Amino acid sequence: MPFCRHELPTDTETIAAAPVESTTAAAAAVQNGSENIGLTIWRLSGSGFAVGSFLGPEGELGSESFRWCIRKWMVGLTMALRQNASWSPPPSTSLKINFDGAVFRESDEAGLGVVVRDHQGRVMASMSEKTRLPSSLDDVEAMAVVRAISFALELHLPSVIVEGDSELIISALRSEEESFTSFGHLIxxxxxxxxxxxxxxxxxxxxxxxxxxxxxxxxxxxxxxxxVWMEDIPPQLHHVLVTDFG
Incomplete structure (x- = not known):
């Protein structure tokens, strides 16, 4: 069967490319003929940026310039909020499978969570599994992605994007080299x-x-x-589904 694999841009890379690192407002101005152009960048809580601009002759802010400033600020704010949105949908030709692991040290157990969604954010299937606690958190994450892949195979999904928050696990899966970690056999x-x-x-x-x-x-x-829940999740998590799609 044909096989394709490509690396998708990560949220971390997007944030790292942002032009401002300070958590306070920053302003920059450049001279353009007889007009002053101002740019203000706000760092939002968590991550993401809002951008506002103003324009006026010799630094004077007229009403039209003020409206222009507000429009530019709203565009920047919308872009920042989108950047900071929670879950991002896959293309219409694929399904996205998110996975994660949890540790329950009080009972010497671990939890595995997997959810499959389409490009409109609709849940195709989800699952929770409790298992024995392995030696490390990385092993838990590796077990979770194994469960995600097995779940996809059981559902006969042809084209999938597998997404998780463990950079170590995702890097190992993207690598062409053999993994010699404790979870290498799972990879x-x-x-x-x-x-x-x-x-x-x-x-x-x-x-x-x-x-x-x-x-x-x-x-x-x-x-x-x-x-396993088909086309659903536990009722207790419906509020998470609503907020997760930003």
Missing amino acids: SFIKQSFGSFSCISFSHTRRSSNSLAHNLAQYARHVDALT
């Missing part, structure tokens, strides 16, 4: 399944963009072993 198992998909890619995201999978992993403490 090898996943790579052997690549041929079962017409297209599979891996995306690293922030925890805030992975909240539904995270909550499904946490919800695993309330299930006996493995619980």
Whole structure:
């Protein structure tokens, strides 16, 4: 079967490319003929930026310039909010599978959470699984992505984007080299399944963009072993689904 894989841009890379690092407002001005152009950049809480501009002859701010400033500021704010939005949908030709792991040290157990959504944010399937606690958190994340891939195979999904918030796991899956970590055998198992998909890619995201999978992993403490919901999630997590799509 044809196989494709490509690296998607990460939220971390997007944030790193932002022009401002200070958490306070910054202003810059350049001289353009007889007009002064001002630019103000606000750092939003968490991440993302809002941009406002003003224009006026010799620095004077007229009413039309003020309206222009507000329009530019709103455009910048909208872009910043979109950048800071939680979950981002896949293309219409693919499904996105988010995964995450959770640790329950009090019971020496771990939780695995997986959710499959389409380009409109609709849940195709979700699952929570409770299992024995492995030796490290990275191993928990590796077990979660194995469960995500197995879930996709069981559902016969042809084209998927697999997304998680563990940069170490996503990097290992993208790498052409063999992994010699404690979870290396799990990475090898996943790579052997690549041929079962017409297209599979891996995306690293922030925890805030992975909240539904995270909550499904946490919800695993309330299930006996493995619980699957088709076209749904646990009722207790419906509010997470609503807010997760930004």
